Amino acid sequence: MMNHNKPHIAIIVALDEQNGIGRNGGLLCYLPADLKHFKELTTGHSIIMGRKTYESLPKGALPNRTNIVITSDKAENYPGCIVVRSVDEALAYCKNEDTVFIIGGGELYRSSLHLADKLYLTRIHHTFDDADTFFPEIDPDEWELIHTEKYKTDEKHKYNYSFLTYIKRKQ
Numbered sequence: 001m002m003n004h005n006k007p008h009i010a011i012i013v014a015l016d017e018q019n020g021i022g023r024n025g026g027l028l029c030y031l032p033a034d035l036k037h038f039k040e041l042t043t044g045h046s047i048i049m050g051r052k053t054y055e056s057l058p059k060g061a062l063p064n065r066t067n068i069v070i071t072s073d074k075a076e077n078y079p080g081c082i083v084v085r086s087v088d089e090a091l092a093y094c095k096n097e098d099t100v101f102i103i104g105g106g107e108l109y110r111s112s113l114h115l116a117d118k119l120y121l122t123r124i125h126h127t128f129d130d131a132d133t134f135f136p137e138i139d140p141d142e143w144e145l146i147h148t149e150k151y152k153t154d155e156k157h158k159y160n161y162s163f164l165t166y167i168k169r170k171q
Contacts, residue, residue: 006091006095007091007094007095007096007097007098007099007100008098008099008100008117008118009091009099009100009102009112009115009116009117009118010041010099010100010101010102010116010117010118010119010120011101011102011109011112011113011116011118011119011120012038012041012042012101012102012103012119012120012121013103013104013109013119013120013121013122013135014027014028014031014034014038014121014122014124014161015121015122015123015124015134015135016028016123016124016126016127016128016131017123017124017125017126017127018127018128018131018134019134019135019136019137020127020128020131020132020133020134020135021104021105021106021109021131021133021134021135022056022104022105022106022131022132022133023128023130023131023132023133024132025052025055025056026056027056028124028128028131029124029126029128029158029159031122031124031157031159031161032156032157033151033156033157033161034122034161037120037122037163038103041101041120042062042065042101042103043064043065044064044065045065045066045097045098045099045100045101046065046066046067046068046093046094046097046100046101047062047065047066047067047068047100047101047102047103048068048070048087048090048091048094048100048101048102048103048108048112049067049068049069049070049102049103049104049105049108050069050070050071050104050105050107050108051069051070051071051073052105053103053104053105053108054067054069054071054078054081056105060079060080061078061079061080061081066082066094067080067081067082068081068082068083068084068090068093068094069081069082069083069084070084070085070086070087070089070090070108071083071085072085087108087111087112087115091115102116105133106133106134106135109135109136110136113136116168117167117168118165118166118167118168119138119143119164119165119166119167120163120164120165121138121163121164121165121166122161122162122163122164123161123162123164124159124160124161125159125160125161125162126159126160138166141169142168142169143166143167143168143169144166144167144168144169145164145165145166146165146166146167147163147164147165148162148163148164148165149162149163150162151163
């Protein structure tokens with residue numbers, strides 16, 4: 001049965017020119033504007049993440065958002081979070097919301113890309129040779145780029161970067 005109360009599913013990710021998204025359990029680099037962009041987009045919404053992404057958060061659950069962690073681990077290890085076992089269970093929890101954000105990591109992005117309606121990508125115009133976690137390829141037949149904002153390096157940003165918004169093409 002179709003659930004008509006299905007929220008829009010947005011994926012949000014920062015990735016380099018080779019789709020690298022992380023290394024050693026952390027982000028590839030520090031981009032304050034990306035963190036601000038992430039906060040602006042996700043505040044007030046549910047955010048769905050895997051265990052490793054939760055463990056990479058410096059202060060635990062992110063404020064002013066419903067934090068949902070997908071793990072087979074025990075719930076008490078994730079203070080301030082809702083713990084579920086699957087993407088389906090996470091989405092069922094959010095069924096009355098307008099938009100939910102999938103915030104990583106690599107395994108969750110791979111298993112949920114086909115479910116997403118929208119992608120918010122921060123493309124870092126650099127390749128990190130030591131990236132060890134990657135985002136799946138974005139198929140241009142499936143995704144349409146609808147918005148681009150380009151930024152140059154400055155005193156706070158070591159790399160050029162762009163904010164890109166994609167929507168899923170109607171099949």
